[in-house]
Amino acid sequence: MDLTLYGYWRSSASWRVRIALALKNIEFNYIPVNLLQGGNTSAEYLQKNPLGQVPTFVDGSFSLTQSFAIIHYIESKYPDGPLIPANIEQMARMWEIAEIVNSGIQPLQNLPILDLAEKSGISKKEWAQTVINEGFVAIEQILRNTAGNYCVGDQITVADICLVPQIYNAKRFEVDMSAFPIISRIGDALNLLPAFVKAHPDSQSDAVIGK
Template sequence: MAQKLGLYSYWRSSCSYRVRIALALKEIPYEYLTVNLIKDGGEQKKPDFLKVNPLGFIPALVVNKDNQKYTLFESMAIIDYLESYKPEPSIYPKDPIDRANAIAITEAINSGIQPLQNLFVLAEIEKLGGSKAEWAHRLIDNKFKSLESILATTSGKYCVKDTISIADVFLVPQVYNARRFNVDMNQFPIINRISQLLEEHEAFKAAHPSAQPDAQ
């Protein structure tokens, strides 16, 4: 694997956090490229970064391959690429039902929770006179009730039985967000147990926001 990878990331970005976990689990080296989402209104909105990702979002993964540069964006797509780039250890269950469950949990977070409390949405809530913190707290609290019920049917040691999967990669950053917005995790014993267990794993420790070079 002669490819060189660079990850545009921000320490507290949960979407970047997911990709960092996948990179760490697969032990793939990469260059950390900081994009400060807060400074001067957000570096992701500046012309230089919009040349990298016209959507103005992170993460973005730069792949230098065969003297050509490719830029991938959206955490789900990046992680799917990493799975092909280095198939082992796989983060997708081999059993078709388990795989479907892992993807469903992933999408419940990726589509149904995180986008509704991301930086852009919270800014819009504030413009409308609402409380960013209250909105995020209520949203995550409500959605975690459903997620807890799902995990009651799929989980073993981790989200899907006893092997770390893409569902776990997405769960831990969302729990990090929940704690930021003071969600009482004691009411979600399955989510809390799995997250606490994963947070002791070396790959998850390496990917944690506090371990990043731009952490504040």
């Protein structure tokens, strides 16, 4: 097997790539990078990922970082079971939702930012709840017009791939999900699907259950 994913069980960006691979039934080697023990800042790992983040995806001699770039690559190389709608308006809407998570929420609730917030006197929980709530209010509003079974109609897309890990984080930080009925309904439906079960943090070799 020539495909390798460097990830961390509870990293939402790694989780997105795992979901994409699972939905397309693509097998890969999984190499855990322990973020809590600084595995992402070792000299060896920084050669693969200069930002010192996960995921990193390696296909033979081709190495790639950034979950969206990786998912694009996977989608282009393995087009069966498309994760991006063919309809351009739906595609644009999908990226709109995905980017709210990717740019508007996830980077702001990353470990180093949570540490900074705490040093500035705002608890990690309050900070995370604020940024997740703001993003989810926007997404819930968009979903009122776009959702079918999933975020954009009935096709599972990159928007759903981003949403599921973000809901997990929202629950970790005790965000009141009753304000987000469509997000909750879609998340519940997706979490029952075998690909999402396979990609879940608790199913990974580096999972620390009960944390």
